[in-house]
Amino acid sequence: MVDRPLEYDYTIAKLFMMNAIFVGIVGMFVGVLIAWQMAYPGLNTFLGEGLAEYTNFSRLRVLHTDSVIYGFVLSSVWSTWYFVGQRVLKVSMAESKTLMMIGYLHFWIYFAASAVIVVSLLMGITTSKEYAEFEWPLDLGITVIWLLWGASIAGLVGMRREKTLYVSIWYYVATFLAVAMLHLFNNLEVPTYFLSGGIGAWYHSVSMYSGTNDALVQWWFGHNAVAFVLTTPIVAIIYYFLPKESGQAIYSYKLSLLSFWGLMFVYLWAGGHHVLYSTVPDWVQTMGSIFSIVLILPSWGSAINMLLTMKGEWQQVASSPIIKFMILGSTFYMFSTLEGPIQAIKSVNAIAHFTDWIVGHVHDGALGWVGFTIVAAIYHMAPRFFKREIYSKSLMATQFWIQTLGIVLYFTSMWIAGITQGMMWRAHDEYGNLAYSFIDTVTVLHPYFTLRAVGGTLYLIGFIMFAYNIYKTTSAREIDESELQNASPMGA
Amino acid sequence: MFHWLEKNPFAFALGVFITIAFAGLVEIVPNFAESARPLVGTTPYSTLELAGRHVYINNSCNACHSQLIRPFKSETDRYGHYSLSGEYAFDRPFLWGSKRTGPDLLRVGNYRTTDWHEHHMKDPAGVVPGSIMPAYKWMYKNETDIDTAYAEQLTVASFFKTPYTFTKDIGTENARMIPMKDGSTTYIEMGDTLEDAKRLALAEAKLIVADMKDEDVKDAVSKGKIPEIVAIIAYMNSLK
Numbered sequence: 001m002v003d004r005p006l007e008y009d010y011t012i013a014k015l016f017m018m019n020a021i022f023v024g025i026v027g028m029f030v031g032v033l034i035a036w037q038m039a040y041p042g043l044n045t046f047l048g049e050g051l052a053e054y055t056n057f058s059r060l061r062v063l064h065t066d067s068v069i070y071g072f073v074l075s076s077v078w079s080t081w082y083f084v085g086q087r088v089l090k091v092s093m094a095e096s097k098t099l100m101m102i103g104y105l106h107f108w109i110y111f112a113a114s115a116v117i118v119v120s121l122l123m124g125i126t127t128s129k130e131y132a133e134f135e136w137p138l139d140l141g142i143t144v145i146w147l148l149w150g151a152s153i154a155g156l157v158g159m160r161r162e163k164t165l166y167v168s169i170w171y172y173v174a175t176f177l178a179v180a181m182l183h184l185f186n187n188l189e190v191p192t193y194f195l196s197g198g199i200g201a202w203y204h205s206v207s208m209y210s211g212t213n214d215a216l217v218q219w220w221f222g223h224n225a226v227a228f229v230l231t232t233p234i235v236a237i238i239y240y241f242l243p244k245e246s247g248q249a250i251y252s253y254k255l256s257l258l259s260f261w262g263l264m265f266v267y268l269w270a271g272g273h274h275v276l277y278s279t280v281p282d283w284v285q286t287m288g289s290i291f292s293i294v295l296i297l298p299s300w301g302s303a304i305n306m307l308l309t310m311k312g313e314w315q316q317v318a319s320s321p322i323i324k325f326m327i328l329g330s331t332f333y334m335f336s337t338l339e340g341p342i343q344a345i346k347s348v349n350a351i352a353h354f355t356d357w358i359v360g361h362v363h364d365g366a367l368g369w370v371g372f373t374i375v376a377a378i379y380h381m382a383p384r385f386f387k388r389e390i391y392s393k394s395l396m397a398t399q400f401w402i403q404t405l406g407i408v409l410y411f412t413s414m415w416i417a418g419i420t421q422g423m424m425w426r427a428h429d430e431y432g433n434l435a436y437s438f439i440d441t442v443t444v445l446h447p448y449f450t451l452r453a454v455g456g457t458l459y460l461i462g463f464i465m466f467a468y469n470i471y472k473t474t475s476a477r478e479i480d481e482s483e484l485q486n487a488s489p490m491g492a
Numbered sequence: 493m494f495h496w497l498e499k500n501p502f503a504f505a506l507g508v509f510i511t512i513a514f515a516g517l518v519e520i521v522p523n524f525a526e527s528a529r530p531l532v533g534t535t536p537y538s539t540l541e542l543a544g545r546h547v548y549i550n551n552s553c554n555a556c557h558s559q560l561i562r563p564f565k566s567e568t569d570r571y572g573h574y575s576l577s578g579e580y581a582f583d584r585p586f587l588w589g590s591k592r593t594g595p596d597l598l599r600v601g602n603y604r605t606t607d608w609h610e611h612h613m614k615d616p617a618g619v620v621p622g623s624i625m626p627a628y629k630w631m632y633k634n635e636t637d638i639d640t641a642y643a644e645q646l647t648v649a650s651f652f653k654t655p656y657t658f659t660k661d662i663g664t665e666n667a668r669m670i671p672m673k674d675g676s677t678t679y680i681e682m683g684d685t686l687e688d689a690k691r692l693a694l695a696e697a698k699l700i701v702a703d704m705k706d707e708d709v710k711d712a713v714s715k716g717k718i719p720e721i722v723a724i725i726a727y728m729n730s731l732k
Binding site: 037038041044045049052053056057058059061062124125126127128129130157158163164165170173174177178181185190192193195196197199200201204206207209210211212213214215216217218220257261264265267268269271272274275277278279280281284287288291350353354355356358359425426427428433434438439442443 | 494495498499501504505508509511512513514515516519520522523524527528549550551552553554555556558560562563564565566567569570575576577578579580581582583584585586587588589590591592593594595617620621622623624625626627628629630637639640641642643644646647648650651652686
């Protein structure tokens with residue numbers, strides 16, 4: 001028993017990976033489409049007037065954000081959970097029928113709910129709250145899905161042979177707890193059908209909070225959904241895959257500790273920076289602003305820990321495309337977590353808020369940090385899922401450069417667009433009148449919208465190359481079994 | 493201490509939860525009751541306006557239009573008085589938005605007319621050359637869901653004590669009178685039954701349609717049907 005390596009069961013991990021790639025393509029395609037719609041509004045009716053309602057920017061925009069965040073990213077996170085969880089806790093899913101059943105339920109309920117969500121968003125069924133657009137029946141479904149994941153975490157942790165929880169597990173657990181809390185409190189809503197004695201749409205609800213309070217709760221949620229779906233699980237991923245792939249131990253345990261607890265404490269405060277100069281209490285705005293700056297410390301702590309893990313092994317960045325993805329991902333994480341706090345400074349926010357600079361900020365984090373780290377993780381997992389070599393290394397490298405170019409075009413164009421628009425909105429002429437009408441500040445953005453759409457298209461092309469590469473990997477050359485399966489993530 | 497925590501998943505999870513829950517409690521709870529109080533003169537939406545608000549939400553207008561005027565000269569010059577917390581007291585959900593691809597709409601009722609919206613929603617670039625806003629032609633055909641708006645009114649009136657007055661209660665002590673800025677009081681009427689609510693909404697729709705030119709829309713309203721465009725214009729006009 002002691003010497004026999006565990007046979008890990010990757011069935012669930014594979015299902016989530018395939019879903020991630022599929023939804024990734026769909027979600028990014030919709031993103032590219034709406035980017036082109038902003039540059040060329042005629043594309044709002046690209047399937048004709050009859051279907052205009054369903055091809056319109058405003059309907060597709062939610063589909064884009066929700067499908068990439070909760071479709072692509074969450075699927076990827078769960079794929080890595082069902083891979084990393086077994087390996088760092090030293091238990092196999094195959095050891096427990098219950099755990100396998102939970103895994104299957106987790107995937108299939110999630111898959112079914114995703115399909116319902118796509119249809120309902122296209123039909124315009126939405127609560128309007130960003131990243132929490134789902135009406136109450138779907139919110140209940142999401143709760144079930146989330147609890148199933150919780151059961152999987154509890155099960156694997158409960159059965160573990162390795163007593164000490166590895167850093168990645170800390171981050172997965174934090175993700176689970178925080179999103180559970182955020183989801184429950186932000187989605188408190190009253191179904192109107194039941195309180196009115198059965199009138200109107202059965203799925204309709206009204207928010208438990210009103211006006212300013214609703215905004216405060218929503219952006220406490222909105223900001224931290226970003227934190228706990230697009231940051232903490234991605235940190236979990238890179239803490240496992242970077243040491244594994246590079247063969248280097250994590251640079252500093254103390255830095256991991258400091259970053260983890262720092263991030264846990266500070267992140268939740270920063271939501272107030274979404275409502276600066278609004279009607280929420282001034283002190284909440286100031287707290288949001290200050291804690292956003294403090295947030296640089298734990299964020300950079302993780303990122304620097306990753307970069308220093310490569311100490312003495314930097315040639316791998318040149319030789320391995322997977323390392324390239326992860327190192328540039330971490331670099332984008334540093335960039336994005338510096339840019340965010342700058343935008344959260346009140347005087348900067350006065351210009352940046354409501355503009356495309358914010359959209360640019362989200363995307364250098366999402367495309368650079370989240371997207372690249374996930375791509376690297378899947379490239380690491382696929383050979384182990386299928387026991388095959390990656391189909392083409394040169395395709396990986398080409399993908400890397402095309403996507404990097406895409407990201408650079410995206411955020412530079414949105415920087416310029418955002419600051420241009422922010423400055424034009426506030427410009428006064430020598431008599432103290434507004435210098436520009438609103439439409440002037442829209443038409444001026446056309447070149448930047450076009451450039452952004454080109455950048456997004458490049459990223460999508462790279463992603464399709466990625467999907468093709470993984471698809472071909474399933475039938476590529478078989479791997480020779482030499483990997484030590486029960487090595488610790490620190491020492492492999 | 494941390495090594496111990498990392499071997500005890502339950503204590504670890506508890507520690508994480510306390511750490512993350514802390515900020516929410518401190519930031520959200522203290523001002524909660526105070527922030528929900530309406531200003532003098534702030535009234536809840538009529539049935540048709542609320543139905544229009546649902547049309548606004550269904551089409552995610554809030555993806556491109558904010559409803560939040562910040563206290564800067566450039567914003568008050570362009571959009572009117574900056575936002576006050578109490579103005580939003582009846583907004584469930586809030587619709588501040590996070591992006592101004594188009595202009596702010598918090599006080600659009602002060603400077604745009606029914607006629608303007610009618611043409612603009614059909615062909616934005618025809619009214620504002622260079623506009624990148626898509627046309628919303630289906631709103632001229634799709635019928636407004638008055639039922640759900642009425643269900644929401646009943647819900648907020650009973651659950652949140654939103655001051656709506658049933659038709660049967662007008663003039664009685666059950667009427668929910670709302671103080672206005674000029675010292676007078678007013679009430680917002682809500683149908684006793686769904687049929688009443690539809691009748692009220694139609695009466696309001698007829699006032700809007702009187703300023704419209706689209707023959708199909710006028711026709712529909714005269715037959716007792718309310719196209720979505722009428723409801724959303726009622727909502728736009730109520731934003732002041």
